[in-house]
Each structure stands twice: as structure tokens, then as C-alpha cells.
Amino acid sequence: MKWLHRISLSVAALCAAVSPGASAQTQPTYETSWIGNSFGFGDGKWVQLDVEAISVGSDGTVYTNAPWDESGSEVGAYKGGSKVAVAGNTHGWGNAGGDAVASNGTYLYAGMSIGNESNALVGSDYPPSNTTWYGITRRLVSNIATGAPFASGIGNSANVTKNSFLRENAVPTGTDASIRGLAASATELYVANTYANQIEVDDANTMRRLRSWAVPSPGRILIDTDGTLWIIQGLQGATGRSIVHYSTAGALIGSAVSLPSGTVPVDLAISPSGQLLVADGGASQQILLYNKTASGQTSLAGQLGTRNGIFHVTTGVPGDWRFNGITGIGFDASGNLYVAQNGFGPRAFGSVFDGEGTVLESYAWSSQALNWRLYGLTFVDGGSFDPAEPASVFSGSKHFSLDYRQTQPGQEWSYAGFTLDRFQYPDDPALHLPKGVRGEPMVRRVNGSLLLYTIDMYSHYLSIYRFNAAAEGQVAIPSGLFAENPIPGSWPSGQPSYGEWMWRDANGDGHVDASEIQANPSSGNAPEDGFWWVDSQGNIWLGMLGSGIRELPLQGFDAYGNPVYTYASAKTYAMPQPFSRVARIVYDASSDAMYVSGYTSAYPYDSSHWKAAGRLLVRYDNWSSGTPQARYTIMLPWNVTADPQQTPVGVAVAGNYIFVAELYTDRVDVYDVRNGQQVGYMKPGTSVGGTSGWVDVYLGISAVERSTGEYVVLVEDDARAKILMYRWTP
Structure with a gap:
């Protein structure tokens, strides 16, 4: 009634x-x-609202990337429990951040996209009508707010990142062609062009293409201590994700890493002892440890972190080694482990933002004690x-x-x-x-x-x-x-x-x-x-x-x-x-x-x-x-x-x-x-x-x-x- x-x-x-x-x-x-952030901005700092990828410098600087931060910190830098830099020019005027980041001591490479604001932006800095560019912005590690231009670089002619963008994909607006993996040595930059189903290798200094090879829907790339590559592949498609080992020329080494049932690999790292670390975005919410043989084979040696992460009893309670949506892992030269989480895991294809807030942590590898933790939760x-x-x-x-x-x-x-x-x-x-x-x-x-x-x-x-x-x-x-x-x-x-x-x-x-x-x-x-x-x-x-x-x-x-x-x-x-x-x-x-x-x-x-x-x-x-x-x-x-x-x-x-x-x-x-x-x-x-x-x-x-x-x-x-x-x- x-x-x-x-x-x-x-x-x-x-x-x-x-x-x-x-x-x-x-x-x-x-x-x-x-409430909800480690910094209030009175000191000019805030922890960004999402982290989709990290790269850890030898000195412990953690470089981050995400497609979106409301105040333009898509690409940022953190060190010692503090925020130390914002790259800028990754937000607005057609610019957006991305899903991958790498550094080699000289340059910072970060995935980003350039659009034209519904065809309102025109000129050589912007894609043509109904088109979006996906690629890589290169910055100086000494000042990530400054571009590191190169001969074939395009875009951003009105600011300090002029001619520092490498266009990888030009696609119809609305198509997700984001770069999902980057790794860099002093001489070469490895790019996971997920949209094009290939690994591309560029000169780290000139940014000119050196070679490429086909890989199905590749994602994160890890350079091992011997220079070989570990790659997560199968980000899209019915076969599921796997981890494969390649030479720098694109030749397969050994067989794929054997993953426990239900594992969803989201990132890779090499421990100070040489083990391969695999961050699991599946229900375990752990980091898997693999021993490696000289022939390139791997065997599961253990796990890091509480089983089921934050969802272990007592369910939902945060704490040390209780992970929740790992998006990145890495080590510095002193053996400290860094773990980025966003409460969800890497962004789903076609979405702009999936994160439930940033948690960025550092642990001492030897003692497993927490060094520091930062929050950007709401x-x-x-x-x-x-x-x-x-x-x-x-x-x-x-x-x-x-x-x-x-x-x-x-x-x-x-x-x-x-x-x-x-x-x-x-x-x-x-x-x-x-x-x-x-x-x-x-x-x-x-x-x-x-x-x-x-x-x-x-x-x-x-x-x-x-x-x-x-x-x-x-x-x-x-x-x-x-x-x-x-x-x-x-x-x-x-x-x-x-x-x-x-x-x-x-x-x-x-x-x-x-x-x-x-x-x-x-x-x-x-x-x-x-x-x-x-x-x-x-x-x-x-x-x-x-x-x-x-x-x-x-x-x-x-x-x-x-x-x-x-x-x-x-x-x-x-x-x-x-x-x-x-x-x-x-x-x-x-x-x-x-x-x-x-x-x-x-x-x-x-x-x-x-x-x-x-x-x-x-x-x-x-x-x-x-x-x-x-x-x-x-x-x-x-x-x-x-x-x-x-x-x-x-x-x-x-x-x-x-x-x-x-x-x-x-x-x-x-x-x-x-x-x-x-x-x-x-x-x-x-x-x-x-x-x-x-x-x-x-x-x-x-x-x-x-x-x-x-x-x-x-x-x-x-x-x-x-x-x-x-x-x-x-």
C-alpha cells in the first residue's frame, strides 16, 4: 500500500x-x-591514488606509474618513506599516464598516452581526429620533471618534455593500446607492446628500433643478472598467463615457469640471492620464490607473505606481509624489497581506473622487517x-x-x-x-x-x-x-x-x-x-x-x-x-x-x-x-x-x-x-x-x-x- x-x-x-x-x-x-593519506599536502606531498607499476633504482628510489592521478602525479618518485618528485605533464591537455615504468640510472621510461580531448586539440603535438597515441615518455633520472629528447621524439613542444615521447601505437580513440611492460639496461630498452603482440627492443639512448619478435599479449619484463629476459605473456586471450624465458635476441630458453593452480602473475623481480620472484595477483596474494638452474629451468622454492594476504584471518585487517592487489615488486642495490599494491591489481583492459588506493611498502630482505609504508587510500x-x-x-x-x-x-x-x-x-x-x-x-x-x-x-x-x-x-x-x-x-x-x-x-x-x-x-x-x-x-x-x-x-x-x-x-x-x-x-x-x-x-x-x-x-x-x-x-x-x-x-x-x-x-x-x-x-x-x-x-x-x-x-x-x-x- x-x-x-x-x-x-x-x-x-x-x-x-x-x-x-x-x-x-x-x-x-x-x-x-x-584521513587516508600519509601526507596532507601542507608539505607539498601526497601519495598518488593508484600505482599500476614500479621501477626501483639502485639507490632505493621507487618510480611509479598509473594512467590517472587526479592532481597529475601519474608518474612519481618515492624514497625512504617520503615522496621526492612528480614527473608532471602526464595529465590533461591530452596527456595521461600508463601501466609500465623502467629506469637505468640515466633515464626514466614511462608508458603514457596522448589524446586530443575529443578532437579539440590539433597540431603536430596531438594525434589526428578520433585517434590516440600510446607510447613512452623519456625523462632524466636526475630530474624526472624534465624530458630527455631524442631525434625521433614527438609531442609536448610547449613544455619541458618537448620531443621526448616515443609513439608506439596510434589507434582509434577508445582502444586500449597501453604499453604493459618496460625494462631497461644501460644500452637497451625492452618494450612489451601488448596491443601489437610483440617485444620491441630500442636503443636506450637514441630510442631507435633495434629488433623485435612476436610474443602473445606480453606484459611485465624482467632483465635477469645474466642479461636474459623473463616475460609475463598471455595478458589477454583464452590460454591464460604464463612466464617465459627469452634471450635478448628473442630465442626461448627452457620451458615456461610452472605456476601453482590459480596463480595470476602480475610482476617479476630477482632477489639478492638470484631467485626469481613472481607476484601473484590471484587468491594467494603472495610472492612466489623460484630457484633457477644454469639451463634456465625453474622450481618453486617457497612463498613470501601471508597466504591470502589481507584476506587471511582476521579477514580485511591490514598488516606486514598481508598483501592486497600487488601491482609491482622490485629490489634496490642494498637488498631492500619494495611492494606496490592498489587493492585490486593491475588495471583491466579498457578501464581507466580499477584501484582501491595505494599502499607502497619497503621490507629489509635479510630480516623481512618493515622499513616503511605509505598510503594513498581514498x-x-x-x-x-x-x-x-x-x-x-x-x-x-x-x-x-x-x-x-x-x-x-x-x-x-x-x-x-x-x-x-x-x-x-x-x-x-x-x-x-x-x-x-x-x-x-x-x-x-x-x-x-x-x-x-x-x-x-x-x-x-x-x-x-x-x-x-x-x-x-x-x-x-x-x-x-x-x-x-x-x-x-x-x-x-x-x-x-x-x-x-x-x-x-x-x-x-x-x-x-x-x-x-x-x-x-x-x-x-x-x-x-x-x-x-x-x-x-x-x-x-x-x-x-x-x-x-x-x-x-x-x-x-x-x-x-x-x-x-x-x-x-x-x-x-x-x-x-x-x-x-x-x-x-x-x-x-x-x-x-x-x-x-x-x-x-x-x-x-x-x-x-x-x-x-x-x-x-x-x-x-x-x-x-x-x-x-x-x-x-x-x-x-x-x-x-x-x-x-x-x-x-x-x-x-x-x-x-x-x-x-x-x-x-x-x-x-x-x-x-x-x-x-x-x-x-x-x-x-x-x-x-x-x-x-x-x-x-x-x-x-x-x-x-x-x-x-x-x-x-x-x-x-x-x-x-x-x-x-x-x-x-x-
Whole structure:
């Protein structure tokens, strides 16, 4: 049965309640901190959001590469637990990073691509219409921000990397022809041209082609101490991956390395004792050790790291030698081992970004003791507080523990858990939904049960997770999913071809079965881009753009601990006056107050600002009574002629205050929840470099009032792989 609640209040009466607080421009006394990155950017450093490949210099400098880092650190350098350089000119103006990197003491070679920004960039530096170039940028090891030009080099004529790009593949835009392996000696550069199914050998100094030979879908290349090559092949195709041994002329040596069943080789290294190391991206999440014979044969001698890595008991708990998505391994001249991880493994073909955050570690080979570890754990990912413990914060796929006694910014947080188990739960919606990250979190405690609700960047889907700490440790078990429309592609099997639908894990196995999918029999497609919200009682709300607001009350829990919802129990609320379009909603069940932001006929929606939270915010009291009353209206910050533009994007309510994040300006506006008056605003402090990235998601802000009276506000930082944290005691 559906219920229709109407709100009757004249526009004139509502406008009379408009808060004049928007004129307040004061900054309260607060502290800026952050969660999820080893550096805050106050020192000019940040750990990039993804590492797809590493090359380790003899001095312990770790060079990294990835197709994308929001602030342009696709190619970076780390040493001794610190970040020491950013290559630059691998981001924007058609440039992107890549999936391979190598160094030889003189030059750094990194895979990258050059596009033309949808044919907007023209000239000799850019590919022709509808074409993308994939190749290698060569830089000086002495200064990786400076190109090392060569006679046949092209591109980047407007900056310091002029004529330092080697074009390997020119392909139709949308085709993934990325270089997936590089290795360099003092005289030769070995290139795994995966797209062309060949190994290419170039002069390391002139960059001219010396020779090549066919290898099926090659990937990582390792130069052994005797100059021969170990190559991972079969990255694409039905035969699977293998590791083969070649001479530098392309002749096979011995037979392929015998890999344990289920092994997915992702990178190679030679240990100080001469053993071949194979990083396994399969379920073992270990590094395999192989002895070698003079004839080129290998035999498995052991494993490094905890079996199943971070997914060993206690599942999801990070720690030494508990690997999670290895993307690169290597040694320096002193025998230190370096391991790069991104929580997923090397990027899938055709994707832009698969990573779940960077972990970069160094271990002493002799003692196996940890030397140092760096984190860059969050991207387009917010934080939400456990209502039972404000020192416990969840992002979409991470769990952080906070120690509020710490006085140095960035020192409050520690990494407590990785909650996404791709091996145990391959049907986790996070692995299938667009954008490839679990999304913005809402943590709720309902009848003692800990639940995690997440939405994607733009609120198309609402995913539900439950926890079973005794059996699953830190892992969030897929429990349910709401889709406003059918999900593009073939997953999941059994979804309707039209209309909204929900899934509940009725048999408790965490997998999506066709029999567990329920379509809405009456409403057809839900409004696209509606905004999901879950209240403290576990009731689900959907702000339906131009159609009002809908509630799906929690119907209890099934035998497996999954929250139960039905379309039959839905309640629909008409569009509250004076709104013509709902953008965000926050329902406070404890006070029966609904906070709605959006647009009116007087302040209409403009599709060019489709991410915005609207022009005004209204608090309605007695929402569930059937006759709610508008208590006040707040005119939200809005100046689209400013530079940067001033528009709101996210709303959070905690205690006596409303916090509104602005999209472009680094600013959080603070209002009194009792009367709507603005009490000030917060902006990033010096500890984070006085800046943040755009709040590029619909649910990019959350807040909590601690028992001490302190307010803690979390804001997604799109730029530098972290979550901003403001600490304020009124």
C-alpha cells in the first residue's frame, strides 16, 4: 500500500522564513586534518591514488606509474618513506599516464598516452581526429620533471618534455593500446607492446628500433643478472598467463615457469640471492620464490607473505606481509624489497581506473622487517561515522580508527580494515557498477546491527552491506542493492530489462541470484539521478527530482541479518512547497525533521549545474505527521559568475548544525539547525596546503557531534587521495 503525504504552505509564508544568514562571512576557530593519506599536502606531498607499476633504482628510489592521478602525479618518485618528485605533464591537455615504468640510472621510461580531448586539440603535438597515441615518455633520472629528447621524439613542444615521447601505437580513440611492460639496461630498452603482440627492443639512448619478435599479449619484463629476459605473456586471450624465458635476441630458453593452480602473475623481480620472484595477483596474494638452474629451468622454492594476504584471518585487517592487489615488486642495490599494491591489481583492459588506493611498502630482505609504508587510500570516496563509536570511520571500502587525542594534523587516523573481498564475493556490486569504486558511505546501527549503505558518485545505485565480525572480520558482506534503472551490461543475470529493481541476499551467500531480484511492479523506471538517503532507523529515502520524495520503511531483518524492504510498503510524499525539483534530502528520525535542498520556480534548475545541491534548503518539522511545517529557508551560496563558481554540492546535519559543502571553492558553510542562521564557514588550513579538490560526488560530506561537544566534519577531497577532516568546538 502506498501513502501520499502533502505539505501545504504558501510560497509567501515560506519566503518570509528565509534565513538572512548567507551574509555571514566569519570563520570559527577550527582545526584542519585529514584521513587516508600519509601526507596532507601542507608539505607539498601526497601519495598518488593508484600505482599500476614500479621501477626501483639502485639507490632505493621507487618510480611509479598509473594512467590517472587526479592532481597529475601519474608518474612519481618515492624514497625512504617520503615522496621526492612528480614527473608532471602526464595529465590533461591530452596527456595521461600508463601501466609500465623502467629506469637505468640515466633515464626514466614511462608508458603514457596522448589524446586530443575529443578532437579539440590539433597540431603536430596531438594525434589526428578520433585517434590516440600510446607510447613512452623519456625523462632524466636526475630530474624526472624534465624530458630527455631524442631525434625521433614527438609531442609536448610547449613544455619541458618537448620531443621526448616515443609513439608506439596510434589507434582509434577508445582502444586500449597501453604499453604493459618496460625494462631497461644501460644500452637497451625492452618494450612489451601488448596491443601489437610483440617485444620491441630500442636503443636506450637514441630510442631507435633495434629488433623485435612476436610474443602473445606480453606484459611485465624482467632483465635477469645474466642479461636474459623473463616475460609475463598471455595478458589477454583464452590460454591464460604464463612466464617465459627469452634471450635478448628473442630465442626461448627452457620451458615456461610452472605456476601453482590459480596463480595470476602480475610482476617479476630477482632477489639478492638470484631467485626469481613472481607476484601473484590471484587468491594467494603472495610472492612466489623460484630457484633457477644454469639451463634456465625453474622450481618453486617457497612463498613470501601471508597466504591470502589481507584476506587471511582476521579477514580485511591490514598488516606486514598481508598483501592486497600487488601491482609491482622490485629490489634496490642494498637488498631492500619494495611492494606496490592498489587493492585490486593491475588495471583491466579498457578501464581507466580499477584501484582501491595505494599502499607502497619497503621490507629489509635479510630480516623481512618493515622499513616503511605509505598510503594513498581514498578517491571519490567519503567517510561516515559509526553511530555507536565516532572514532570509527568507514569509507566505501576502508575502515579507519581515529585517536582524537593526537594533536598533529593527519596523525589521528590509522588504517583498520579493508572491507571489500573480491575473492569471496565476486558479485559485490562495487565490482560491477559504473565508476568501479564502492562509493559514498552511510553507516547505520539498527537494533545493534552494523550496516553500510553506499551510493555511487551520482546516486544511481544504493548498495547495502552487513557485517559478521566473528566470521568475516572487517569484510562488508553484500546484502542488497537498489537500482533506479537496469544496469548497463550483462550483470547481474536476471535483472529486468526495464524499470527499477531491488536485490536482497535471501540465501545469505553474498551472491546475486536471479531469483533474489525483485522488480517494482507499478512505477517503472525511477527518476534518473534521484538522491538516496538512509535514516538512523534504517529507512531508505529517495529524493525523486521532480516527483517528490519516497520512503521505503525497514521491514525488519531476515535470518541472515539482511535488512528487508518491499515496494509494497513504500510511502510517497508529494513535492514539498515551494520546490519544483529535489536535489538532496536528509531526514532526522530523532526529531522527525526533513531537510530538503533543491530548486523552485523562482530559483529554477539549470542543467549546466547538474551536480549542485540546489539554490535553497528548507527544514520541515513533523514530517511524518501528514501535515509537516516549514520551519525556515536557507538561501544556499550561489554565484555562477564567480571564479571559481560558488554552488553547494553536499549537505550534512549533526547536533545543532547543518554543514553544506561547496563544489568548487574548498568551502564548508555552517548553519544553526535551530533557526537556519549562518554561523560561519570553514576552509582547508595550512596543514593541507590551504586547498582541496572538488567535492565531486553527491554525498561528499558527513558530520558527527562527539560527547565532548566537538564537531568532526569529513569532506571528500577529490584531488589528493584523502578525506578532509575539520575539528570544531563551538
